[in-house]
Amino acid sequence: MFDDLPSDLPRLEVLRTWHAMWVKRIDTKIARLREREAQQARAAATVEEHAPDWLIEYGLNRDAVPNAVHVGGCRMAGKRSKPTDSETVRRAIAGGVPACGFCRPDSELGILDG
Structure with a gap:
């Protein structure tokens, strides 16, 4: 064999x-x-x-302008993200900071596009 x-x-x-x-x-x-x-x-x-409940991601420039809002623990959030509270996130979205299309913090907060 x-x-x-x-x-x-x-x-x-x-x-x-x-x-x-x-x-x-x-x-x-x-x-x-x-x-x-x-x-x-x-x-x-x-x-x-x-993981924090909410994150705001900031840009590269020295002024550190927010460039995205995320739900805490979002894998798309960059290293320049800082934890924050829901009221700050609401104000940021209302002020024109884009919500992450992956984790959808605007939907989590119940914010509807006008």
């Missing part, structure tokens, strides 16, 4: 040892990757638990 394997016992034992070593290495790598994924999931859950 397995005619492609060596016919003598010493070479078969070497092959078995070699493959057992590789299976152990593969199992170790799988365990490390599973642990890393679990850590990332725990970290993401912690971030989501502590």
